[in-house]
Amino acid sequence: MPIIKESSYKAPWVYRNPHLGTIIPSLLRRRAKVNYSRERITTPDDDFLDLDWSKTNSKELAIVCHGLEGSSKSPYIGHAVKSLNQGGIDAIAMNYRDCSGEPNKLPKSYHSGKTEDLALLIDHVQANYDTIYLIGFSIGGNLVLKYLGEQGSSVLNKIKLGIVFAVPLCLEACARQLAKYENMIYMKYFLYQLHRKIKKKMKIFPGLIDDRDFSKIKSFYDYDRAYTAPLNGFKDEYDYWAQASCKNHLNDIKVSTLIVNSIDDPFLAGDCYPMKDAMQNENIFLETPEHGGHMGFASWGDIYWWQERMMEVILSIDLL
Numbered sequence: 001m002p003i004i005k006e007s008s009y010k011a012p013w014v015y016r017n018p019h020l021g022t023i024i025p026s027l028l029r030r031r032a033k034v035n036y037s038r039e040r041i042t043t044p045d046d047d048f049l050d051l052d053w054s055k056t057n058s059k060e061l062a063i064v065c066h067g068l069e070g071s072s073k074s075p076y077i078g079h080a081v082k083s084l085n086q087g088g089i090d091a092i093a094m095n096y097r098d099c100s101g102e103p104n105k106l107p108k109s110y111h112s113g114k115t116e117d118l119a120l121l122i123d124h125v126q127a128n129y130d131t132i133y134l135i136g137f138s139i140g141g142n143l144v145l146k147y148l149g150e151q152g153s154s155v156l157n158k159i160k161l162g163i164v165f166a167v168p169l170c171l172e173a174c175a176r177q178l179a180k181y182e183n184m185i186y187m188k189y190f191l192y193q194l195h196r197k198i199k200k201k202m203k204i205f206p207g208l209i210d211d212r213d214f215s216k217i218k219s220f221y222d223y224d225r226a227y228t229a230p231l232n233g234f235k236d237e238y239d240y241w242a243q244a245s246c247k248n249h250l251n252d253i254k255v256s257t258l259i260v261n262s263i264d265d266p267f268l269a270g271d272c273y274p275m276k277d278a279m280q281n282e283n284i285f286l287e288t289p290e291h292g293g294h295m296g297f298a299s300w301g302d303i304y305w306w307q308e309r310m311m312e313v314i315l316s317i318d319l320l
Contacts, residue, residue, distance in 0.1 A: 003278050004287040007260075009305045011291035012298070018264035021293030022186075025304065032078035034085075036093065041124055049117055050100035052093040054081050061090045061129040062314070063121060065140030067166075067295065068112075069193040071099045076137060076295060083307045087315060090129070094121055094140075103200045107208055108231045112139040112171055113244025115147040126158055133314055134162045137295055138267075141167030141259070142246045148257060149249025162257035163310055166295040169250075169259075170271035171241040175220040177269040186267065186294075191217060198227065250277040250284060258285045258313055260306070262292030 015021040036052035043049060052072035062084045066077050072093035084091040095101075096110030096117065110117070118134075126132060136144035141164030148155060148162055168174035178187050201209045209231075217223050224237035234240035261272055278286035287309075289297070297306040 002282060002285040003275065004285060007287050007289035008309070009262075009289040009292060009297055011289075012300055015293065015296060015298050016264075016291050018266045018291075018293050019182075019185075021262075021264065021291055021296040021298070022266060023293075025293070025296040025298035026075075029075040029079070029304075031073065031075050032082040034078045034081050036072060041120070043117065043120060045106065047097060047105050049097065049121065050095045050102075051121065052095065053090070054085055054093070055090045056085050056088055058088055058090045059130040060088070060133070061092065061125060061131070062133040062135050063118070063125075064091055064093050065118065065134070065136040065143050066093070066096070066099070067138030067140055068190060069099070070137070070140075071095050071101070079304070079307060080135060080137075080310065083303075083311050084135075084314075087311050089133070089314070092121070092125065094118070098197055098201075103197070103204060107201065107205050108233075109197070109201075111228055111232055111240070111244060112142050112168070113146055113240075113246070114232075115143060115150055118143055118147050122156065122159070126156060129158060132156070132159045134159060135310065136162070136164040136167070138166050139168060141165060142169060142171070142244070145169065145246035145253065145257065145259070146244070146249050148255055149246060149252040151254075152252040153254050155254055159255055161314065162253075162255055163260075163313055164258070165260045165297070165306055166265055166267070166292075167246070167259060167261055168268060168272060169245060169247040169274060170269075171245045172238065173270040173272060174267055175224070175237075175241065178267060179219040179221065183266055187219060190220075191223065194223060194227075247271050247274065247277075250274055251281055253281060253283050256283055256285070258287060260287045260289070260292075260297075260309065262289045262294075262297070264291050265294045267294045
């Protein structure tokens with residue numbers, strides 16, 4: 001029964017409010033000093049992915065997947081890469097389409113379930129490494145879990161471990177959760193960032209993409225219906241959520257995988273806490289700290305708990 005009943009994360013008192021535990025760590029954290037080397041690879045549909053490498057001359061590689069509207073420049077990604085490098089592990093910070101600082105070449109963009117891009121990256125790099133770890137944050141965690149489930153028993157044997165934090169395993173449940181009044185601040189932030197990208201895409205694809213009614217968009221129900229679904233070939237927002245959510249793929253995961261979702265995460269609800277799957281699949285380890293907010297897990301010091309947990313598991317997989 002791989003449910004970790006007692007998490008080692010004990011939140012400082014100021015972070016025991018879910019919103020303070022989400023917002024303060026994000027606002028206070030500075031970017032880590034990481035010297036990236038960028039590589040651009042071409043996708044089968046003649047688009048591109050930008051990969052930011054930070055190497056230590058290791059035969060172990062961690063692929064780090066960011067959250068919604070993040071990038072390799074996001075502070076949590078930089079700190080993840082720095083911790084991995086300090087542990088003697090090479091790292092790639094994957095930038096999803098339209099997230100590397102340059103608009104991509106096609107109308108479609110990234111979305112929460114676009115595992116074909118992760119698969120392309122893994123195929124591109126795997127020949128040079130003996131061991132690969134997949135690390136995901138928020139929708140990056142959904143991407144990792146969906147990929148591992150889709151691969152099932154055919155998963156590359158070099159992939160030894162998945163570690164994911166603050167994962168929206170059920171996108172529809174999270175859309176409902178973020179549409180609540182108390183989560184308005186997060187929804188407004190995401191829509192502001194997404195609107196900026198829509199404006200850039202409009203200049204590249206006039207007539208195909210526009211923002212005439214963007215002011216009417218108040219939630220992911222609206223945004224995914226208007227943009228994500230039609231631009232990426234889904235029937236509607238419900239079809240997108242159903243196909244892109246990783247929750248239906250958990251039973252097929254054959255690699256040791258740690259899922260860390262805090263109970264007080266304001267973004268998550270319902271099926272984002274897969275107790276049944278963790279009990280039925282010996283490869284899934286579910287850790288649910290009482291506090292942590294959404295990707296907070298802050299400590300009093302400079303190193304956040306999630307970094308320590310990530311490296312603890314990587315350096316001694318037997319701890320799971």
